[in-house]
Amino acid sequence: MFIETIPEDAATGAVADYYRHQRESWGFLPNYALAFGSRPDVAQAWNQLNLAIRGGMDRRLFELATIAAARALHSTYCTAAHSKFLRDVCDDEATLHRIADDPSGASLSPQDRAVFDFATRVATDASSIQQSDVDAVRARGLSDADIANIVYAVAARSFFTRVLDGLGAQLDVETAHAFAPELLQSMVVGRPVATA
Numbered sequence: 402m403f404i405e406t407i408p409e410d411a412a413t414g415a416v417a418d419y420y421r422h423q424r425e426s427w428g429f430l431p432n433y434a435l436a437f438g439s440r441p442d443v444a445q446a447w448n449q450l451n452l453a454i455r456g457g458m459d460r461r462l463f464e465l466a467t468i469a470a471a472r473a474l475h476s477t478y479c480t481a482a483h484s485k486f487l488r489d490v491c492d493d494e495a496t497l498h499r500i501a502d503d504p505s506g507a508s509l510s511p512q513d514r515a516v517f518d519f520a521t522r523v524a525t526d527a528s529s530i531q532q533s534d535v536d537a538v539r540a541r542g543l544s545d546a547d548i549a550n551i552v553y554a555v556a557a558r559s560f561f562t563r564v565l566d567g568l569g570a571q572l573d574v575e576t577a578h579a580f581a582p583e584l585l586q587s588m589v590v591g592r593p594v595a596t597a
Contacts, residue, residue, distance in 0.1 A: 403569035407438035415441040429575050432595060433478065433561075436568045447561065454557055458550035461491040465513060469520035470555040472504060475591035476562035478572045484588055485579050501587035515541040516551060523555040571595035 409430050412420050419441040423434040437444035455463045464487040471479035484501075488494045499508045506517035519538045522530060538548050564570075569592070577585055577594045585594070 402432075402435055404439075406435040412438065419444050427575075429573065431576075432570045432573050433565050436564055436570045450557055451561075454550065454553045458547070458554070461487070461493060462516065462547060462550065463554050464491055465496070465516050466520040466551045466554040467558050468500060469506065469517045470524040470558040471562060472590050473521045473524035474559060474562045474566075476558075476566060477589050477591045477594065478565050478570060479558060479562050480590050481572050481576055481580070481585065481588040481594075485576060498584075501584055504587065504590075512541040512543070516543070519548075520551055520555050523552055524559065527552075527556075566592060 407416055409420050409424075416438050419437065420430055420434055424430045434444070437447070464483050467483045468480060468487065471483060484497050488497045496509065496513065500506065500517075502508060506514050506521070509517055515538045519530075519534060522534065535548055538551075539545070543551075571592050572594045574595055574597065580588070
């Protein structure tokens with residue numbers, strides 16, 4: 402991390418509560434939690450926003466859009482974490498491997514490719530999106546609510562990745578070890594994995 406953070410053993414009050422919740426959720430204290438140690442109120446607001454977006458849409462659609470955005474934003478942390486969720490929560494290892502083999506998303510099903518392309522475009526240049534782009538996603542069977550949810554997921558991911566990368570948080574070794582080395586390497590799209 403580029404800033405001095407509050408160590409877990411020195412945390413008190415709201416910071417200690419936040420760290421404890423993160424440890425309970427992950428089984429370890431993730432590196433990203435330290436980036437929010439000085440502002441547990443921001444962490445809480447982020448959690449509420451993220452859960453509202455994720456909870457209001459299909460989980461697999463959320464993970465696919467989030468992975469596309471994370472890759473476009475060069476976030477190793479979020480690419481790996483959400484690839485793990487795609488595999489473990491959505492039970493979709495096949496899509497995980499298709500993205501690893503071809504990070505452009507070209508080998509995905511037509512609907513998934515439309516989602517992946519659209520999320521990537523929103524992440525890289527939302528101002529370039531035109532009605533025709535939305536119509537193309539709609540033509541692949543997604544509703545207007547689905548399309549709005551993709552945009553919400555990408556916009557939220559932009560905030561989170563910028564916090565992590567701006568403060569120097571690196572992917573946890575615990576998450577990295579959830580993947581075979583060659584698969585993990587396909588997810589290193591920005592900062593390297595932490596060494597300890």
